[in-house]
Amino acid sequence: MSQPAxxxxxxxxxxxxxxxxxMxxxxxxxxxxxxxxxxxGELYFPSHDPFVSTMASFATFAVGFFARPLGGLIFGHLGDRIGRKKALMTTLMMMGVATVCVGLLPDFSKVGxxxxxxxVLLRIVQGIAVGGEWGGAVLMAGEHAPQGRRTFFASFAQLGSPAGLILSLVAFRAVTSMDKADLMSWGWRLPFLASSVLLVVGILIRLGVNESPEFQRVKDTSxxxxxxxxxxFRSAWGLVLLCIGANTIGIAGVYFTNTFMIAYTTQYVGVARSLILDCLFAVAIIQFCAQPLAAWLAERIGAARFLKLAALCAMVSPYPMFLLVQRGSVVPMVIGIAIAxxxxxxxxxxxxxxxxxVFDTRVRYSAISLSYQVCGAIAGGLTPLVGTWLAHRYAGAWWPLAVFYTCLAGISLLCIAALDARREQRADVRDEAYEKAHEKAHEKARDPLAAN
Structure with missing residues (x-):
């Protein structure tokens, strides 16, 4: 009696x-x-020039992005072959163990x-894990969703990003209030070691979720x-390329407004580390509230239309952001970064x-993981590096950075427009048409006059 519930x-x-x-x-x-x-930069890549140390540190950050497509291929294959749930349990374990190991790692002064x-090796493991995680989490939420609610339910996987950012900022805000000597010797390790507790929580929660019903139907029918x-690659490579471009501002924008902005404001605007972390914490809360509202609105006006509007707004947003960030005080900086x-x-x-x-259920995990993670390797991994180079090359001028951000958003806008124009090739449109025809056939069977 309780089974259907x-x-x-x-x-x-x-x-x-x-x-x-x-999260x-x-x-x-x-x-x-x-x-x-x-x-x-200081602990693992010591140099007399802070610019060189920062670039070397961001290079290891980029390595994780370059490993993400490999994770997408590996776990995309496993997720489409043996199931979304098993792939996700593995990625969570890999990420948790690698993160704790970073917290235990000796620095350059100890082991050279x-x-x-x-x-770098641990960063590669992190990259592979995240590369496999995103696609599976999106599909587990979206493929369990009630009919017509895929956009909203899949957005919960995306909501983990600002939530994770909030947790990370809280953790680092706590340790950056320490004496610098303590911070650099052992304080920075605490957020990494705390991941062991989160790992246990995540595993327990995921054990309670069934396999994706859409994948299960494919598996049951062999x-x-x-x-x-x-x-x-045989049948959907064009759609993959467009999806790579479409993801650009969603990925690059995160690391521009967070990772790069920390380095930019502390080195070029003269803002204290604790101040920019407080600003980003406030902005992360705004982002956390904005994302579900955006998904709700997109369901009502159409996802493609909403995405084009959001990308257009993103193209304009860096100009007020930098004008306000240059003032170097809390309220203008929060407002400016929040706009973008x-x-x-x-x-x-x-x-x-x-x-x-966009893609068929049988290849969906592989296709969306490849699309997202290749974009992550290029747009996410290189954005802090390009931003740091532009800030150094055009010291004192913010407009090259704003133009760079506008170009990133423009790429997404063009690709979304192209995907929308190729509606007949997309699986979601074919599925919607099939469901409508199927529903109409049932109505006609029940009442031929009403169906007409």
Whole structure:
């Protein structure tokens, strides 16, 4: 008698598990990003020139992004072959263990060159884990969703990003209030070691979620493919390229307004580390509130239309952001960064559900992971490096940075427009047409006159 109630709870449970799991994974990823901006340059890449140390530190940050496509390929294949849930349990374990190991890693003064080598290796493991995590979390939430609610439910996986950022900023704000000597010797390690507690929580939550019903139907009918990625390259490579471009501002914008902005404001605007972290914390809360509202609105006006509007707003947003950030005080900086982040986060919240619907269920994990992670390697990994180079090359001028951000948003706008123009090739449109025809046939069978 109680059996039917269990599946009824699964959509909310799957969305919650996607949110908690991605929050933990992004917490791990963001504490590395924050440490890269604040301490890793000095501890693992000591140099007489802070610019060189910062660039070297951000290079290890970029390595994690370059490893993400590999994680997307590996876990995309496993997720399309053996199931979304098993792939997600593995990625969570990998990320948690690698993050704790970073917290235990000796620095350059203790073991010399071995320290940055081990740091890079652990960063690669993190990159592979996140590369496999995102696609599975989006699909577990979206494929459990009630009919017509994929965009909203998939957005819960995206909501883990600002939540993880909030946790990481709280953790680093606490340790940066310490004496600098204590911070650099052991304080920075505490946020990494705390990941062990979050790992246990995440595993327990994910154990309570069933396998994706859409994947289960494919598996039950023996329609899984031996090489899903080969089918992606054979039949959907054009859509993959457009999805890579479409994700650009959603990925690059996060690391521009957070990771790069920490280095920019502390080195070029003269803002204290604690002040910019407080500003980013306030902005992260605004982002956390804005994302579900954006997903709700997108369901009502259409995902493609909403994404084009959000990308257009993102193209304009860096100019007021930099004008306000240059003032160097809390309120203008929060308002300025929040303008850019709300535009970017609105896009980021909706793009997951939109992209996941583009591809067939049999190859969906592989296709969206490849699209997102290749974009992450290029746009996410290089954005802090390009931003740092532009800030150094055009010292005292913010407009090259604003133009760079506008170009990133413009790429997403063009690709979303192209995807919308190719509606007949997308799986979500074909599925919607099939469901409408199927529903009409049922209505006609029940009442031929009403159907006419």
């Amino acid at each position: 269990i599946p009824a709870r699964q959509p909310a449970r799957a969305a919650t598990a996607a949110f908690i799991g991605t 933990i994974e992004w917490y791990d990823f963001y504490i590395y990003a924050t440490a890269a901006a604040l301490v890793f 060159l071995l320290a940055p080598v081990l740091l 329609k899984t493919l031996k090489l899903p990625i080969a089918e992606v 982040v709300v535009c970017m986060a609105s896009f980021y919240s909706v793009i997951a559900g939109f992209v996941s619907g």
